[in-house]
Amino acid sequence: MVLTSHDTFGTTGRPTGFWLEELTVPLRAFRDAGLAVDLTSVRGGRPPIDPASATDADAASDADLDALLAGTVPLSSVDPAGYDAVFLVGGHGTMWDFPDDEHLARLVSAIGRSGVVAAVCHGAVGLLGATTSTGDPLVAGRTVTGFSDAEEALAGATAALPFSLEQRLKALGATVEVGEPFTPTVRRDGLLLTGQNPASSAGVADAVIDALTLR
Numbered sequence: 001m002v003l004t005s006h007d008t009f010g011t012t013g014r015p016t017g018f019w020l021e022e023l024t025v026p027l028r029a030f031r032d033a034g035l036a037v038d039l040t041s042v043r044g045g046r047p048p049i050d051p052a053s054a055t056d057a058d059a060a061s062d063a064d065l066d067a068l069l070a071g072t073v074p075l076s077s078v079d080p081a082g083y084d085a086v087f088l089v090g091g092h093g094t095m096w097d098f099p100d101d102e103h104l105a106r107l108v109s110a111i112g113r114s115g116v117v118a119a120v121c122h123g124a125v126g127l128l129g130a131t132t133s134t135g136d137p138l139v140a141g142r143t144v145t146g147f148s149d150a151e152e153a154l155a156g157a158t159a160a161l162p163f164s165l166e167q168r169l170k171a172l173g174a175t176v177e178v179g180e181p182f183t184p185t186v187r188r189d190g191l192l193l194t195g196q197n198p199a200s201s202a203g204v205a206d207a208v209i210d211a212l213t214l215r
Contacts, residue, residue: 001027002086002104002126003041003072004093007048010160017048018091021198022120024065026087026205033209038083042097042104044074050091053198075103080110084215085208090121090147090198095161098125105129112138112192116211120195120204121147125165127194128172140173142189145196148178 001023009016030037041047046069080086086108088098098104108117108130117138119127124146130138149166152158169176178196179185185196186203191211195204 001037001039002075002088002107002123003039003047004089004091004097005042005044005047006093006095006097008096009092009157010096010162012160014160015048015051016092017050018053018089018093019121019198020049020053022053022090022123022201025201026089026120026208027065029202029205029209030087035209035212038078039068039072040075040078041072042075042101044072044077046070047072048093050093053091075101075107078103078107080107083111083115084212085116085118086111087204087208088117088119088123088126090119090123092122092157092161094122094125095163095165098123099128101129105131109138114191116191116193116208116215118193118195118204118208119146120201121197122165124169124194128168137172137174138192139169141175142192143175143177143187144169144189144192144194145177145179145185145187145200146194147197148181150178151181151197154181 003018007017127139146165184199186200187194193207
């Protein structure tokens with residue numbers, strides 16, 4: 001599971017980071033399914049939690065979450081050969097450090113050759129740099145979803161963002177399907193699994209478990 005290390009919302013001065021529910025809900029589902037899970041972040045160490053998501057009461061049930069977050073390893077040290085799946089956790093922080101991170105692109109591209117690639121909400125930003133074995137964008141010709149332009153507008157975030165996730169995915173050749181704002185929406189295209197928003201976290205996690213079971 002990959003987390004952002006970016007903690008500032010553009011030039012607004014607002015704090016941001018990863019969205020807590022998008023980590024805790026899938027993490028719990030993966031553990032309940034008997035999967036071994038490691039956490040990594042762009043720079044390693046404790047990744048920032050978006051304070052707007054820190055009211056997630058369910059996080060209290062993960063007794064070792066604090067220790068897990070304190071010990072995330074940097075992406076640069078992760079060997080993709082050791083993993084069957086990668087799960088990109090969302091949160092607005094990803095908009096600044098996921099797109100151009102070469103280690104993330106390498107990790108997602110490598111696992112995407114034969115494994116499961118999953119993203120929820122803004123985590124889909126981590127798909128932008130990933131490529132296939134032929135060098136084409138991983139998302140080209142694929143059906144995906146992610147935090148929509150409509151949701152950004154409703155969240156009052158559009159003006160502060162470096163780009164539109166929805167439009168950037170389309171520019172790479174993806175078919176982007178979005179549901180009504182803030183409603184659970186999951187898309188599965190082979191082993192590429194995406195969820196639109198925090199409410200889609202459980203659905204994407206279930207899709208990952210199903211995909212790994214069927215491999």
